Amino acid sequence: GENVEQHPSTLSVQEGDSAVIKCTYSDSASNYFPWYKQELGKGPQLIIDIRSNVGEKKDQRIAVTLNKTAKHFSLHITETQPEDSAVYFCAATSNSGYSTLTFGKGTMLLVSP
Amino acid sequence: ETGVTQTPRHLVMGMTNKKSLKCEQHLGHNAMYWYKQSAKKPLELMFVYNFKEQTENNSVPSRFSPECPNSSHLFLHLHTLQPEDSALYLCASSQDGTSGSYNEQFFGPGTRLTVL
Numbered sequence: 001g002e003n004v005e006q007h008p009s010t011l012s013v014q015e016g017d018s019a020v021i022k023c024t025y026s027d028s029a030s031n032y033f034p035w036y037k038q039e040l041g042k043g044p045q046l047i048i049d050i051r052s053n054v055g056e057k058k059d060q061r062i063a064v065t066l067n068k069t070a071k072h073f074s075l076h077i078t079e080t081q082p083e084d085s086a087v088y089f090c091a092a093t094s095n096s097g098y099s100t101l102t103f104g105k106g107t108m109l110l111v112s113p
Numbered sequence: 114e115t116g117v118t119q120t121p122r123h124l125v126m127g128m129t130n131k132k133s134l135k136c137e138q139h140l141g142h143n144a145m146y147w148y149k150q151s152a153k154k155p156l157e158l159m160f161v162y163n164f165k166e167q168t169e170n171n172s173v174p175s176r177f178s179p180e181c182p183n184s185s186h187l188f189l190h191l192h193t194l195q196p197e198d199s200a201l202y203l204c205a206s207s208q209d210g211t212s213g214s215y216n217e218q219f220f221g222p223g224t225r226l227t228v229l
Contacts, residue, residue: 042223105153
């Protein structure tokens with residue numbers, strides 16, 4: 001089955017800096033890669049996703065890149081703000097069978113004012 | 114109510130107790146999921162229901178028993194749990210979970226379970 005590795009487990013940045021979180025996956029059949037943000041006391045919420053037919057996707061301060069050959073994908077947050085502080089999860093899935101997600105262990109992002 | 118709701122938000126139970134977690138989605142979705150979230154571990158998928166039928170049981174011990182009476186409600190019945198079952202239990206829903214497509218999963222806030 002699929003295995004997703006996520007690094008780092010904790011990331012501390014100053015407000016205004018950029019933050020990068022990286023994930024690798026094992027199943028070459030995986031073709032959909034969502035990123036979730038989980039704030040304290042809440043469930044994960046989808047913030048951006050990418051499909052295997054594109055290499056990069058941007059949404060304001062957030063971007064995701066995908067390297068299918070190397071089987072890794074990354075989340076980039078620019079101009080970080082304190083409200084970006086949360087736990088971020090990457091995930092991967094393929095369209096074979098039912099659409100179950102395999103998650104990484106999560107990265108706790110701390111943005112200091 | 115909108116989105117995915119879960120009750121109770123917190124639950125403390127002894128190993129001999131029987132309790133149930135409830136999830137309700139107000140999004141008109143047809144697939145519902147139970148996940149277990151433990152510290153420093155990836156989210157673990159437990160069960161998947163599509164159109165009220167269980168389509169995945171991810172080797173979950175029988176002390177966890179799911180029930181899906183309709184597409185909007187999902188229960189997780191708990192009995193004779195162990196302390197290592199203490200975790201955040203998350204419910205999610207999606208448009209459907211059928212092959213050939215991927216639909217965004219919407220998560221509830223979770224139930225924080227502590228087993229004494």
